[in-house]
Amino acid sequence: MTPTHPDAAHPDTALSDFLPFLLFQAAELTSRQFQSHYQSRYGMLRTEWRVMFHLGSGGDQTAKQVCDRASLHKTKVSRAVKALEEKRFLSRKTVTHDRRSELLCLTKQGQAIFARLTVVATDFDKTFEHSLGAQDHAALVSTLQKLIVMHQSKG
Amino acid sequence: MTPTHPDAAHPDTALSDFLPFLLFQAAELTSRQFQSHYQSRYGMLRTEWRVMFHLGSGGDQTAKQVCDRASLHKTKVSRAVKALEEKRFLSRKTVTHDRRSELLCLTKQGQAIFARLTVVATDFDKTFEHSLGAQDHAALVSTLQKLIVMHQSKG
């Protein structure tokens, strides 16, 4: 973070360079733009779409695994799973060896919606790649992944 | 975004590379780590700290300006300002030429806390720079700023 200058000129374009803020802003702005696609058409909330995405792209898995991979709190996942289940986008299968957890699976309908949204998401991602340039885009993704892995391992 | 492989192997380290998710995760993980500094000691919430930071580093400004620069919704800012005011970290000054908006200013106490937190934030940021490497860190910041500016101009 570069030093701040409270007494210097403050043009309206001023952007803080404190990493957590930049990340937050970028996350907000980008995810808001994509929101309409899953919200208006399928009535899903952000967390529901996130859970669906992780199941669709990562395959059937338990709630715990979704929590870990998506960095989502277990209550958030629990509620999203319930909502997706009520919409018939998701179903649960008991795993014989451990009856505490269930395997979460997208239904046919859930898979179909995931497929459609994945197309839109891929297009959306292409606009980033286009506007940032392929190199910067790839660097951004790789650096973010590094950052996430580092912070996850710290607990 | 690379194509997903629902039927391939799914190691636990699998990370989706959909940019909005990566940004969200990175933002969550990093801001959570910093949270304790402003929350436990000064009783501030995330939005309050964000507003304080923007006032401290950007100088006195109206709520509208804070909204625009921090990409925060006006109701969130309104409530954060109220909370900061009640803690005596912030005061309002009427601007003569337009009585709709007021200038938000950190009090002496607010400035002192901002200064202390800025030190911590700078240290925190240095750990990113250290773990990512100075070049990658700089590239990350610059790319995020580009991304934010682009999406802000789109409305």
Next chain:
DNA sequence: GCATAAAGGTTACGTTTGTAACTAACAACG
């Protein structure tokens, strides 16, 4: 084996948030 602890999920409760409706002040246009 039985007690105790830990892990996967859910529920309850208070707080925070977002959407929409509202107030007040300014601008534009006749």
Next chain:
DNA sequence: CGTTGTTAGTTACAAACGTAACCTTTATGC
């Protein structure tokens, strides 16, 4: 001027969230 529209900010209400407590089931220690 006065009517209409817009902007800055607040408030009301319902929805979503986080923390902590809880229920099961599995692991650990004796």
